[in-house]
Amino acid sequence: MTDYARLRDQMVDRQIAGRGIRDARVLAAMRTVPRECFVREGMEEFAYKDAALPIEQDQTISQPYIVALMLEAAEVQPGARVLEVGAGSGYAAALLSRLADRVFAIERHDALGLLAKERMAALGYANVEIRVGDGTRGLPPEAPFDAILVAAGAPAVPEALRTQLKVGGHLIVPVGGPGRQRLCKITRKSADRYVERDLGAVMFVPLIGEQGWRED
Numbered sequence: 001m002t003d004y005a006r007l008r009d010q011m012v013d014r015q016i017a018g019r020g021i022r023d024a025r026v027l028a029a030m031r032t033v034p035r036e037c038f039v040r041e042g043m044e045e046f047a048y049k050d051a052a053l054p055i056e057q058d059q060t061i062s063q064p065y066i067v068a069l070m071l072e073a074a075e076v077q078p079g080a081r082v083l084e085v086g087a088g089s090g091y092a093a094a095l096l097s098r099l100a101d102r103v104f105a106i107e108r109h110d111a112l113g114l115l116a117k118e119r120m121a122a123l124g125y126a127n128v129e130i131r132v133g134d135g136t137r138g139l140p141p142e143a144p145f146d147a148i149l150v151a152a153g154a155p156a157v158p159e160a161l162r163t164q165l166k167v168g169g170h171l172i173v174p175v176g177g178p179g180r181q182r183l184c185k186i187t188r189k190s191a192d193r194y195v196e197r198d199l200g201a202v203m204f205v206p207l208i209g210e211q212g213w214r215e216d
């Protein structure tokens with residue numbers, strides 16, 4: 001076993017399962033996807049730390065536990081079609097690719113989108129499509145989705161994302177001001193009925209776009 005595989009197992013045991021994540025498919029995916037391939041060059045030794053890490057374009061790769069919490073809450077089943085908004089390094093999209101049939105992930109920075117694409121190709125995660133653009137609008141040509149995960153903090157739940165959920169689908173989105181948000185789970189119950197659950201406090205970079213924060 002390589003050092004990274006041992007560190008990855010320790011991460012899952014201590015930071016993820018140890019904090020109450022129980023979904024066996026999420027735990028298995030996290031034991032498989034090499035987080036060291038998604039951090040900035042030179043930061044590989046910190047890949048399994050219990051923390052978010054800086055990546056290119058002044059963005060972050062989220063803390064592993066928060067990624068696991070979002071994945072479990074999204075209840076992604078085999079065969080699912082999933083959208084991630086805020087692909088960043090591509091790590092969460094790579095995990096989603098182990099859980100779902102098809103994954104679409106949108107990133108607003110070209111440079112990050114390109115890196116994430118290269119990583120998916122290198123690792124052979126062929127069911128992930130990385131797009132560059134404003135993810136607050138969702139991805140209407142590919143909708144509806146069984147699950148939508150938003151990896152940046154929104155001022156309010158983007159209406160476009162809500163309406164691109166299938167009935168029975170889940171939208172996981174941090175909502176609140178810069179620096180501190182509440183992680184919300186929104187489940188579509190029917191064409192026009194949604195229920196919302198609060199999953200706790202989180203800290204994400206801002207979601208910037210038409211249905212997010214303004215750039216300045």
Ligand code: SAM
Pocket residue numbers: 059060061062085086087088089090091092093106107108109112133134135136151152204205206207208209210212
């Ligand atoms: N999921 C990522 C990972 O696994 O590395 C972490 C993402 S990082 C916390 C949030 C990302 O959201 C940043 O890369 C940022 O550029 C991106 N972002 C912010 N607003 C966006 C938008 N409207 N559309 C797409 N991406 C956006």
